[in-house]
Amino acid sequence: MSQPAEAFGRTIQLFLVDGTPNGLTIASIHGWTGSVLVATQSTFAKLLARPEVDRTGVYILFGPDPADALSMRAYIGEADSVRDRIAQSAGDRGFWETAVVITTSDEALTKGHVRYLEARLIELAISAGRVSLDNGQAPSADKRRMPEADRANMEAFLANLKTVLPVIGLDLLKPRPVAATKAAGLAMTPDETRFEIRHKSGVKATSVEEEGEFVVLPGSEALKDAGYQGTNSYGELKQELIAQGVLGAAPDAKFYTFAKPYAFKSPSAAAAVVLDRNSNGRSEWKVVGSKLTYHQWQEEKARTAGNPAS
Template sequence: MSVGKSVRLFLADGTPGGLLTAEIMNWTGHVVAAPRSDLAALLKRPETSRTGIYILLGDDPDSLGGQLAYIGEGDDVSARLYQHARSEDQRGKDFWDRAIVLTSKDTNLTKAHARYLESRFITLAVQARRARLTNGTNPPPIALPEADVSDMEYFVEQAKIVLPVLGVNIFRAPTTAPAVANPETVVRRSESPVFEMTLRKFGITARAREVDGEFTVLEGSGARLTWTGAESHSYTSLRSKLEQDGTLVSSSDGSSMRFARNHVFASPSAAAAIVAGRSANGRKEWVIEGQRTTYGEWETEGIDAAMTQGA
């Protein structure tokens, strides 16, 4: 059973697009984020003069995730941010438009801790495949005492909770679905059943789950060999990126495509369109495995009872 978390956000200048801080109750970590236009205000914050991790984010229209990212560490994060704010010809970085800084409220993070966290966050970002990293290297985790490793892993887990609240999803990897022994088994509402989409004419079946509110098509799922819908459709570009990225690969007999890894889609309809090779209504096309309940019907289960109970 999942446990609730209290995330405290503070809009430092009173605007949702400006500098903000984030904390989780009983976590010593502290997050501060700001657009590049507010870098001067960010550098004045006491947190940025501490040892910590920073993430630089920018747009990348040509990549599957649509983002560029750089992950770094420093004894004085503000000095590193100041350096990256320079132009490319001055050994700075031009791509980023937002910075996120992770430090500790008790100032107990050391240089060794920061280097360990940097390596872990880079590894997580590579595994999640939601952003193209501009880091030249991926340093291995530095050796730490067992107790310190435990503390840093807890730091990472809490950061993975608070960062998506700020719209930073580059560490969210699609979760592998557990095996379902009996499709008729009742599933807790906090968990998603396995959904299935079948193209009987082509012998293609795809499976998916909703994980943390995101629709995830599972590794091994099938898809049409080519896109047959309108060439001007917005999903044609997505389909091409999935093929170029290696997420969609040819099946062993060459008659269809298959998902080489789990992949998160923006909606069930986007997932259905990629599987079908044409536009499709995912709320109707995806059904609970072994049942006839559609995703749309599952999504709205309990609404009538909730309204009656509320009344």
């Protein structure tokens, strides 16, 4: 039986144009003609000077959402020659911190291709729900009319972009964790492990790990005004969660309550918000109904993966 394609590893090539990690970067996948050029505001001029940017392609401007401190914003565009269009778009938008140009090394993209890619990227970003789009309305269906063979080629191109973009720090196409879209009372699936914090203060919280994110589930609690603000690196994040309605509490309530799921970047960030102080999430979170810490669970999982017959 042949191995499914998704089971194979991928080699992503990152070329540091200036030889520095913060300089202009070109990302690609071995054997793929696509090129993804990544610049910050400080290296934007160098991006515009690259010959690849004078080709037909798609571009993305990405940065914090001025209207929501917990979210990111993106603008997606296309052009016959990306250079002039991206420069104009960047000048019209002050939110962006990262500029990305997507083209090919063999100049194979046509106007029809990039119109299709732009429409699909916007559609996928809306579906993922991780960013607010600065595009206004989605492109019309006319932009997606292509011969069947060309559509198939562009979908394969998009599949590679879904791999490359998160590596360079853009997760706008990555679907939200399943737990972040389901109800709090959802039954556990057979292969799902849930974690909990049950603190002596009485606060209780439950979470799951999905795709590298630590999702605290609705109904979980967080300590209220525990007095550790000066030693909580995630104090500002917690205030934003309160301001955005992720955390709420009645005036006389002892704890805040998660009104909806929230995906944290690490178990320690989640534990710090729950316990209102800097916390080692690897030891604070334990497997539900067990004394096994998240760290011990990870080690056991690694041993099992290394010895599948055991």
